[in-house]
Amino acid sequence: MKHSLLYSLILLSIVVLSCEKKEVAVVTPEEKPANCFVSKATGETIYPSVMRAGEVVIKVSENLRGRIEEVNEDLGVLCQGTKAEDKVFSKVQPVGLRRLFPDAGEFEERTHEAGLDRWFIVDLPENISLKQAEEAFYGEYGIEKVEFRHEIVGMFDNTVIPAIETPVLSSAATQVFDDPRLSQQWHYYNDGSQNGMSEGCDVNVLPVWKNKIAGSEDVIVAVVDGGIQYDHPDLAANMWTDSKTGKHGYNFVNNSTTIKAHDHGTHVAGTIAAVNNNGIGVCGIAGGDAKKGVPGVRLMSCQIFMTVGGQDQGGDGAQAIKWAADHGAVISQNSWGYNFDYNGDGVLSGSELSAALNAKIDTYTREAVDYFIRYAGCDNNGNQLASSPMKGGIVIFAAGNDNIKNGAPANYAPIFAVGSVGADYKRAYYSNYGDWVDICAPGGDAYKGYNVLSTIPGNGYGYMQGTSMACPHVSGVAALVVANRGGEGFTNTELEGILRESANQDVLSYNTEALGVGLVNAGDAVSGNRDTEHTIEPELSNSLSMKPSQTREIVFLVNNPTGHKLNVTLSPQVEGITVSADPQKPNKRFIVTVDGRTAVGSNWDRENVYNLTISVACNQEEEGVHSCEFKVSIDANQAPIILKPLTGFVADKIGESSSLNLSNYFFDPDGEDLTYDVSKTSIGKFTFKAGKLMFIPSEYGSDEVEVSATDSFGAKVSGKLKILVRDGAARTVDMYPNPVKDNLYFRSSDSFTANVKIYSASGQCVIEEKVEIAPFNPGKIDMSKLAGGIYSVKLTSEKLETSSTVVKL
Numbered sequence: 001m002k003h004s005l006l007y008s009l010i011l012l013s014i015v016v017l018s019c020e021k022k023e024v025a026v027v028t029p030e031e032k033p034a035n036c037f038v039s040k041a042t043g044e045t046i047y048p049s050v051m052r053a054g055e056v057v058i059k060v061s062e063n064l065r066g067r068i069e070e071v072n073e074d075l076g077v078l079c080q081g082t083k084a085e086d087k088v089f090s091k092v093q094p095v096g097l098r099r100l101f102p103d104a105g106e107f108e109e110r111t112h113e114a115g116l117d118r119w120f121i122v123d124l125p126e127n128i129s130l131k132q133a134e135e136a137f138y139g140e141y142g143i144e145k146v147e148f149r150h151e152i153v154g155m156f157d158n159t160v161i162p163a164i165e166t167p168v169l170s171s172a173a174t175q176v177f178d179d180p181r182l183s184q185q186w187h188y189y190n191d192g193s194q195n196g197m198s199e200g201c202d203v204n205v206l207p208v209w210k211n212k213i214a215g216s217e218d219v220i221v222a223v224v225d226g227g228i229q230y231d232h233p234d235l236a237a238n239m240w241t242d243s244k245t246g247k248h249g250y251n252f253v254n255n256s257t258t259i260k261a262h263d264h265g266t267h268v269a270g271t272i273a274a275v276n277n278n279g280i281g282v283c284g285i286a287g288g289d290a291k292k293g294v295p296g297v298r299l300m301s302c303q304i305f306m307t308v309g310g311q312d313q314g315g316d317g318a319q320a321i322k323w324a325a326d327h328g329a330v331i332s333q334n335s336w337g338y339n340f341d342y343n344g345d346g347v348l349s350g351s352e353l354s355a356a357l358n359a360k361i362d363t364y365t366r367e368a369v370d371y372f373i374r375y376a377g378c379d380n381n382g383n384q385l386a387s388s389p390m391k392g393g394i395v396i397f398a399a400g401n402d403n404i405k406n407g408a409p410a411n412y413a414p415i416f417a418v419g420s421v422g423a424d425y426k427r428a429y430y431s432n433y434g435d436w437v438d439i440c441a442p443g444g445d446a447y448k449g450y451n452v453l454s455t456i457p458g459n460g461y462g463y464m465q466g467t468s469m470a471c472p473h474v475s476g477v478a479a480l481v482v483a484n485r486g487g488e489g490f491t492n493t494e495l496e497g498i499l500r501e502s503a504n505q506d507v508l509s510y511n512t513e514a515l516g517v518g519l520v521n522a523g524d525a526v527s528g529n530r531d532t533e534h535t536i537e538p539e540l541s542n543s544l545s546m547k548p549s550q551t552r553e554i555v556f557l558v559n560n561p562t563g564h565k566l567n568v569t570l571s572p573q574v575e576g577i578t579v580s581a582d583p584q585k586p587n588k589r590f591i592v593t594v595d596g597r598t599a600v601g602s603n604w605d606r607e608n609v610y611n612l613t614i615s616v617a618c619n620q621e622e623e624g625v626h627s628c629e630f631k632v633s634i635d636a637n638q639a640p641i642i643l644k645p646l647t648g649f650v651a652d653k654i655g656e657s658s659s660l661n662l663s664n665y666f667f668d669p670d671g672e673d674l675t676y677d678v679s680k681t682s683i684g685k686f687t688f689k690a691g692k693l694m695f696i697p698s699e700y701g702s703d704e705v706e707v708s709a710t711d712s713f714g715a716k717v718s719g720k721l722k723i724l725v726r727d728g729a730a731r732t733v734d735m736y737p738n739p740v741k742d743n744l745y746f747r748s749s750d751s752f753t754a755n756v757k758i759y760s761a762s763g764q765c766v767i768e769e770k771v772e773i774a775p776f777n778p779g780k781i782d783m784s785k786l787a788g789g790i791y792s793v794k795l796t797s798e799k800l801e802t803s804s805t806v807v808k809l
Contacts, residue, residue, distance in 0.1 A: 001041045009600055015207065017681045028091070032351050033342060040138045041146050045355065046130065047342040052149035054124050054132045057100055057364055060543055062530040064142030065118045073097050088140040096123025100364060101319060103248040106331045107326045110381040114371045116146075118324060119364050125215050147362050152314045154264045154468055155303060159446075160456060161463040176209050177277040181461060184453045185282060186423055187442035187473065191309070196448050197423040200506065203287055203441060203473050204514065207523035208480055214276055215288035215296035216483035218389045221331040221475055222324030224317055226262025226305035227251065229457045230271040232280040235266070237289065238273040240298035242327065249301030250323060252315030259301045261457035267464050268457030269299050271472040272479065281461055282453060285476025285522065286483060297479040300329050304336065317409075318368035321395065325376040330482065330492070331474040332372050332388045335398040335468035338408050348402055356402055361409035369395050372791050373414055373492060373584070378514040389486030394495055396475050400432040400466035405513075408430040414584040416496060420470035423450045423521065425510040431467055433513035439503055440515040443470030448487045474499070477522040484526045493587055501559075534566070534626050535559040536616050541588070542630040547670045548604050548637045549712055555582075556590045556628060558616055568618045574599055574610055577632065590614070596634050602713055604637040604711060604713045638669040639715035646707060651684075651697040652728025660693045666709035674709040685727050697725040702776075724749075732802050733773065739807035740783055746771055746795065747778035754797040756781055761790050771795075783808055 036047050043360075058429045062066065069083045071077040074799040075097055081090030089097075100119035104111045124133050137146045149471050163181065164601055173182050173189040189206050192199030208214065216658050220240055230239045239248045246259040273296040274284035280339055288296030303319035305312050321332050339357040340348055348356055361369070376393025378384055384391035399419045400407030410417040413436070420431040420443030427433060428445045444451035444465030452465035481498055482490070503518030518599035539555040546552045556567065570579050576598030582589035592614060600608045615627040646665050649658050677695065678686045679708070684697040693707065702725070708718040726734060726749065733754075734747040744755070751774040758767040758781065766786060771779035783791075786808050 013790055020335050035129075036342075036351075040134055041724065044358075046148060047340075047352075047355070048130050049342040049344075050151045050339045052151065053130075054126075055096075055149060056124065056130060056137065057145075057149055058120050058121050058122055058137055059115070059120050059145035059147075059364070060120060060145055061142045061144060062118065067142075068097070068120070073099075085142045088137055088143060091140075092122070092128060092136045093125055094122045095125050097121070097538045098630070100316075101322050101368070104322075104326050107380060110375055111322075111326075111371075113380075114367065114374075116367060116371060117419065119367075121149075126319050137616065144362055147364060149316065150362065152304065152317060152336050153339045154312075154466075159464065160263050160267070161451065162456070163453060163461040163463065173206060173283075176206055177283055178279050178291075179274075179276060179281055181277075181282045181453060185709035186450060187444075187452055188283060188285070190423055191777050194423075194450075198425050200504070201421065201423050201425045201442065201518075201519070203285065203477055204504065204523040205451070205477070205480070205519045208484070208526045209276070209289070211527050212480075213484050214294055215273065215286045215480070216389070216486075217295040217298055218387070219286070219297040219331070219482045219486065220300055220327075220329040220481050221286075221297055221333055222300045222302050222320070222329035222478050223249075223265055223269050223272070223472075224302045224304055224320045224324065225336065226265030226301060226312075226330060227259040227303040229261035229266045229303040229455070229459075230259055230301060232261075232266065232270075232455055232457070232459055234274045234278070234455050234461075235269055235299065237275050237278075237290070238284070238299055240300040240328075248299075249303060251303040251306065251308040252320050252322070252323075253303060253313050259303055260306050262303070262305055262307060263456055263462075263464075264269045264299065264305060264335070266302065266457050267452075267454045267462065268333065268468060268472045269301070270461075271299050272333065272476040273299050273450065273662065274455055282455060284454075287478035296494035297322055297476075297483060298303050300324060300327065306795050318362075318365040321365075321372050322368040325372040325393060328377075328388070329372075329729060330377045330388060330393045331475055331478050332369075332376075332393060332395040333472055334396060334410075335466070335471045337398065337400050338409065341401075348404075351475060354405070355410075357404055357406050359406060359408035359411075361412040361415075365409055369409075369412060369415060370553050370584070376492075383563045384488065386488075389494060390490050390495065392492035394478060394492050395552050396471060396478065397438050398471040401430040401466050401468075402432055403430055404432055405434040407434075408437075411436040413545075414501070416474070416475075417516070418467060418471040418474045418520075419515040419708055420465075420467040421507060421511075421515065422442070424448065427511045427513055428465070428467075428470075430465075431470075431515070433515055435514050437514055437516045439474060439499060439517055439520050440507060441470040441520045443467050443473075449570045468803045473521045474610060477520050477525055480522055481525050485528075493585075497588070498528075516555065527674045534616055534618060536590075536614065536626050536628045538628065538630065542628065543633070544594065545630070545633045546596055546635070547596065547672075548600045548608075548634050549670050549672045550596050552594050552596070554592045554594070554630060554632070555612055556592065558588050558590060566618055571613050571615070574612070575601070577610065577612065579614060590616075592630070596636075598634075600634055600637075607713075608634045610634075635670075637711070637713045637715060640666055640668045640674055640709045640711055640717045642709075642717055642719050643667050646719045648722035648776050649695045650697070651723075651725045654697055654699065654725070656697065659689075660695075660721075661691065662693055662707070662709065663691050666717065668709075668711050670711070672711045674711055676707065676709055678707045678721070679705045681723060683723060693721075695723065697723075700725050724775050731804075732800050733793075734804060735793060735804050736777075738804075738809050740785040741780065741809045744783050744793070744806060745778045745780050746773050747775065748773050749775055751775070752797050752799065754779070754795045757794045758783070758786075759792040761792070766791070 078089040182434040190202040211399040276287040278290035304315035377388030397410035419440040420428040422445030455460040576595040
């Protein structure tokens, strides 16, 4: 009774202390900080206070990468700007330049193949802000991407409640292993006997511990987090050790092999693989069985958080994910995300909340995730290594603790995102949610009096809550599945399918917010008790409308519980309409690509409608074919049009080039790029350059040519273009003919109104008129009634005054 009371007091203290965390997702008006700016690259608002200060990340072209390698990253050479590709560095004058993903040794070949060797960190001089740096790099020769490094945060509330005394509680779990604190780990076995808990709201791991393998040293889980206390008595036996360095991971905060113990990372590690059945402390989901000599899975500490002076300093998660793949991990455990609290008050409000709701993974982290998924457990060519239990890796992320319908970087589709529930199947008050969440797991809910118990530094044990605590439950179950079902030919796609289809769907009836396919279920995942029926449905819509010049996609999602390879077909077969598997989610997501040009062929001048069926089947299972009908409508091609009459060319000098931007005059309603042609003229030469018509005159005179615009299908429209080449240096206004019989004409390079006076030889003004003068519409005065003789013509306007003598016949 005494111990039960103490346990209740501990839980009460958790609630009180956890409530000190400020609420999130409160929408209030808020002014943006003065130094925020809109990114030229993405259009997003950038808040420097939550970005790594003094540096940007760039992705360079292969040519520029070669140049940087050629000079061995020597800024002294690059900043001289002696070569075209160096000039951007001479503008910024960086104080440091280094690869974001360092040389990978034996795996450098695949690093290059993935383009990760083209990412560089640029250290900025103090006088260059992040905004100025982006402006300097963006769009420059050899620069493909310019990004900022987000400050990162752990997905927990910074509250750790030490477990002081071990309560003497008995349950079905304690009959399996002898770890004294196992009875407090309701998240492994929940019989509903404790107040506020619901029976079965756990990860159902007991059946695996009883009847299957509880771990395997062949399975390596990278804990991308704070450092693990690698000598903790409940963790030491399950730590991974680098055969080359003798170390247990890498510290990406200070770039060393020295791991510094951290509350968050040590707690996460214990949930995955604290040593089981060793008579001390707690259990880990895949922690093995010490008494039977069954090793647990191996914990690789990839440290991206480190406490310095009471404050957490963050490293780089992308670097850690990539490094883990190159050192043997097949599961990447990530309980971290981006920081959006730019004013540091612990509340997401106003523009902070807006930024969080619209956030997505940055490019270099996305590419690191893709690399892990493709190459973990594989050689440089993506073939499974003989020593690896799985081909390819799985990247598992906590959904986030902001109580919003988004979470970055967890919302990137290939990532396996984890939401959090309490001990009652209900979404924890803090957990992010949405269709992008893949699965949920117990993460605790301090408001209701129960949190997650695991290892903490100082050889201790403590309670924490958050999607950070939910996530390692999924990583632990994934590790158990690989330990029991992995081996030659086992793939990451199969693992993900197993996790999805074995999930406990009881949780879905308790929640209106999307928390994935259900609650992670170790027992069914390892034993294979799951449905095998396949279904197929459109991701968004089963109809597609498009232009004939376009190439568009329509996506179909397949429920593939077995993870087996599927046969996918389209009927009827139409040239130009094909189906392929999404390389990031093969056998689960299929993309129908419609090449409008090929599909319509010679029928581009009319509407084309196709009613098709996509079907999936599995040769390894006896169930039938599953199908989904869809419709593709391709509009008739529309011919180009002329927006306005073409402006003529007027040249005042032989050899002087003029240009006309044809996109101001021709337009294609279908959005196609147009090709242009022009008829020949004897008074000059035409060329085309970047959508402009260039004219170089070779002799004086005037002419009219035809300019045509043609779309890719051959539909064409034409317009007339007048040309005038005159000697502008000799005279401002041409007066012709001379001698004149009837009309005297006035022509100039510009359009203007002039006052014209004509004087006889005696000095008498015989004609005075206002004349409108233009290059292609010359002004005129009728001199037919004047007597023959010599006349003086004086022309004046606001800008000029000129005189000439003409002979009247």
